[in-house]
Amino acid sequence: MNFAASxxxxxxxxxxxxxxxxxxxxxxxxGAALIIIMAYSGIFQDNLFLNIxxxxxxxxxxxxxxxxKQKFSEVYQAFLEENxxxxxxxxxxxxxxxxxxxxxxxxxxINKKGVRNLPSNSKQYTLMVGFSKxxxxxxxxxxxxxxxxxxxxxxxxxxxRNGYNSMPRFLRRFTLSNLKASAGNAFSxxxxxxxxxxxxxxxxxxxxxxxKMFF
Numbered sequence: 001m002n003f004a005a006s007x008x009x010x011x012x013x014x015x016x017x018x019x020x021x022x023x024x025x026x027x028x029x030x031g032a033a034l035i036i037i038m039a040y041s042g043i044f045q046d047n048l049f050l051n052i053x054x055x056x057x058x059x060x061x062x063x064x065x066x067x068x069k070q071k072f073s074e075v076y077q078a079f080l081e082e083n084x085x086x087x088x089x090x091x092x093x094x095x096x097x098x099x100x101x102x103x104x105x106x107x108x109x110i111n112k113k114g115v116r117n118l119p120s121n122s123k124q125y126t127l128m129v130g131f132s133k134x135x136x137x138x139x140x141x142x143x144x145x146x147x148x149x150x151x152x153x154x155x156x157x158x159x160x161r162n163g164y165n166s167m168p169r170f171l172r173r174f175t176l177s178n179l180k181a182s183a184g185n186a187f188s189x190x191x192x193x194x195x196x197x198x199x200x201x202x203x204x205x206x207x208x209x210x211x212k213m214f215f
Contacts (some may be wrong), residue, residue, distance in 0.1 A: 002214045003121040004083035004145075008076070011118050015129050016072055018116065019141055022131055023069035030062040031202055040206040043213075054202065057195075079143040089125060095154045101144055102152075110132035110142045123166065138153045 034055055041051045082088055093100040099115065101108040115130035126148050131140040 002085070004080060004087045007118075007120050007127055008080045008083075010121075011127065011129075013077065014116070014118070015076065015141075015143070016130060018114070019072045019075070020069055022114075022140065023065050027062055027065050029084055030058050030065065033199060034058050035060070036203055036206055040209065044209060050202075054199065058199075075139065075141055079141075083145065085127075086124075087145055090144045090146050091150060091152070092128070092144070093152045095157045099128065099130070100154070100184070101142075108142060108144075112143075117148075 031191055037051050037055055037058070040046070041055075081088070091103040093102045095109075098109040098114055099112060107144045109132065110128065110130040111133045112130075115128060118127040118129060121125050124147060125145045128142075128144050128146060130142055131137075132142055
């Protein structure tokens with residue numbers, strides 16, 4: 001099975017754009033948060049020490065994301081080498097919000113949102129490209145070969161597809177199983193989300209102050 005090299009060469013531009021967009025989206029969010037905090041600090045002169053600390057953290061996060069964005073070639077080459085000389089064919093299980101690579105020692109969950117299924121030159125296999133379901137992942141990009149005919153469904157998702165579910169769809173994202181799938185490392189999930197929630201709280205408070213000033 002010597003088709004991985006041609007697949008990776010053919011789809012490199014497509015996957016590069018996906019990879020860069022993933023990081024640009026997060027960099028833009030950091031930039032917007034930074035502008036809001038800077039504007040609030042300049043106008044209201046309130047909580048300056050805390051705001052300076054938050055701005056430094058956000059700048060640091062933005063720099064980290066930018067540096068990670070530059071690593072595409074290195075990351076891409078590592079996935080190619082994993083499939084050389086023998087292509088690794090994985091078993092995929094579909095859940096409501098993720099595709100799970102179930103044949104690895106550590107289960108990898110790929111977020112359904114934004115995932116691409118790219119036809120391989122082998123015709124039998126498909127190249128799935130997406131990003132880790134976990135909120136905090138050391139390497140978010142995921143590239144796996146699989147056989148669509150071998151795709152299986154997680155039991156509860158199979159029942160939901162057949163209409164055996166009483167929970168409204170908009171509430172399913174908050175089920176324990178979906179939250180656990182998004183958690184990744186528990187330590188990173190807890191402390192990372194405390195930081196993000198704190199930033200979000202401050203931003204909402206600052207935006208509310210702007211609204212009160214104009215209205």
